[in-house]
Amino acid sequence: MEATLLACPKCKRAVKVRKRLLLVLPNGDKYLYVCPDCGSTCGETIETPPPIAR
Template sequence: MKRGAPGKAQSSFDEFEATELYCVQCRRAVPVKKSLLLVLPEGDKYEYRCAFCGNTVGDKIDRNVEPFGVLST
């Protein structure tokens, strides 16, 4: 098995993507649905909702987006 050079940190992932989170209303870990909530200058804000009851169980700001300029027609 080939390993990275000693002394260099190697990233094993870019970012986490939630598939299940704890829902207070359902009182257990549940599958979640991710939806875009806001487009902000610092990144896109996503909201995670319970797949069963629709309760908000978390959010995330994706800072890996490129800034957009003025749209041309």
């Protein structure tokens, strides 16, 4: 399990955010980074799947 440090806007400090799957998009999966202490969203990312070799 990867631990990502992000600044939480509510806690005003860097927290080890949890990654939560939000949406599955055609171009990748969208994740939210959530603060484990207050539950605020600290950021988001879209992970594109590795290209499939054809």
